[in-house]
Amino acid sequence: MNRTIPTSIFAVSLLSLACAHDPSKELVSARRTYETAANGPAAETAKTEVYDAKKALTRAEKAHDRKSGSQEEVDLAYVALRKADYAIAYSTYLQYQSNTEKAKAEYLTTLESQKNNAQDQLADTKDELEAKNKALMAAQAARKALELQLVSALGSLSEMAKIKQEEQRTVITLNGAVLFKSDETQLLPIAKEKLGQVADVLKQYGDQYSITVNGYTDSRGSDVHNQQLSQGRAESVRSFLVSRGVAEGVVSAIGQGEAQPVADNKSAEGRANNRRVEIVVDRIGTPEAK
Amino acid sequence: MFHSRILVASSVLVLVPACASTVLPQQQLMDTQGAITSAEELKGDENPDAKLHLQFAREQLAAAKEMMANGDEEEAERMLDRATADAELALTLARTEQLRAESREARTEVNELRTEGVEAGTPATTTASSK
Structure with missing residues (x-):
């Protein structure tokens, strides 16, 4: 019995010490989200935002080191978490922006290409029509000439x-x-x-x-x-x-x-x-x- | 006369930090409020994520003001930082949602234009990958 009490006290003390050093759930989330941002597309497309998140996380880590579980740690970790979220969201924003610009450019290119094709087709059609008109006029002229010849020949008869x-x-x-x-x-x-x-x-x-x-x-x-x-x-x-x-x-x-x-x-x-x-x-x- | 001037100057020097410490940083306050307003104008309330962070930003901004009124300056400024971070995130989420819709619409327009071109017998000669 005499040995049991000190052991329990020791265990509780150890537990207390462990809890005292555990990071807040905000800090845990901030670390995890920052890792996601730093290892994802944001690392390339939103470097400044990822860096801001890193700085915010560093401040939260220092607050944690100074006094684990403090309100300051919680607040700074919260801000770090949001900044990491922001970096990821901003990266997504930039991706959509790029997609939109590409689509708009492609629209203009497609429109221009179709316009050129339509103009080419129109020119071809005009050429064909002109050639057909010429042929038709030539045929009509030939027909007329033949008719006249026939009339003339018949006249002689x-x-x-x-x-x-x-x-x-x-x-x-x-x-x-x-x-x-x-x-x-x-x-x-x-x-x-x-x-x-x-x-x-x-x-x-x-x-x-x-x-x-x-x-x-x-x-x-x-x-x-x-x-x-x-x-x-x-x-x-x-x-x-x-x-x-x-x-x-x-x-x-x-x-x-x-x-x-x-x-x-x-x-x-x-x-x-x-x-x-x-x-x-x-x-x-x-x-x-x- | 000289002593009275020193007294006045000293009073001002004492009062300035006193006044500065009883209000939140005005520029940050305006930026945060501006981000909230912009997110609202972009219909941030219609996007679940943006709506959530908008709500956080509003609540934390109110809390920061209350803390400052109670004289909890450091906590008030940290709460304002939280509100700012949520407001900026909400605004970006709202903008992203808007841009996502624009991107989808732009892609649809390209596809429709291509379809119309094929039907009209004037397909585009350049090919670009569809997203």
Whole structure:
């Protein structure tokens, strides 16, 4: 018993001594938070603030050394803790500031880049439009020229042919007596000359036209003979047009015989009108500019 | 006359430190109050952390004034230091919150601009990393 009492007193004394030297919870927090600040991004981005926290912590440590657990230690540690918090918060602030500035700069760069791209695209589009306009105008001019040539060529046929023009079709009706001798399929020289002018225009259209040459006879003679004669005359005209450069694939020849008379076969005049060749020109598209 | 001047001068010299010790450092007081006001204007009360430190700053500022009135000068000045530290922290937290929102908005604007550019067929030719 005598030994127990002194031991207890000694233990309590030791405990008291230990408590007397323990740092306040504020100082513990201040040390921990300062370490966080000094070892984090703030050490680089908020050096001054971290240094201020260090100075405040040093003052708190000195107060602790002078009198552990004093109100002065608590107050100074509290300030040190807040300054360490401040350094970390300020570092975060600077990070956001940097992010904002980067984003704003990127916005301007992106805007400028998009503006440049849009201007480039606009310039390209203008160039393309200009080129298309030029091509269109050239095509229109070429078309106009060809139309004039065709009209001119058809005009030369007016003495020997009847011309009927529609929106997409031109029908040239030639009297058989002008083109051929009686009962023959060979074109007369004058016919070749006139048809040559038409061929010169038609060939420039390439495959933009579909041409059908129809041969007709009057009702005299056998049907077989008339069919053969009309077919032969149609073929003759077709061959001539092809020989003058009209695309072979666009011209066809059809012998119609005595079908589809345009006049009464009982009179000589009517039969003369029925002996004919029709050149039907169907326009398919716009000719290419040459 | 000469003695009376010395007496007056001595009284002034005695009074000056006496007056200085009965009020808180005015500049620090104004700075602290200014930081509190700025944090409030930045809607610091809407951010939990800033709000907490604003509250600490207000309470400690009031306590410092009371301590000074009671003649506890050293404790009053330390309490004012605490209030100042909390006020400055609250202000920085409020500013950070505001800047965080600005940063997010700026990034959103960049992303929207890029999306619009792609949709319009005029994407930006420079590439920058998104954050």
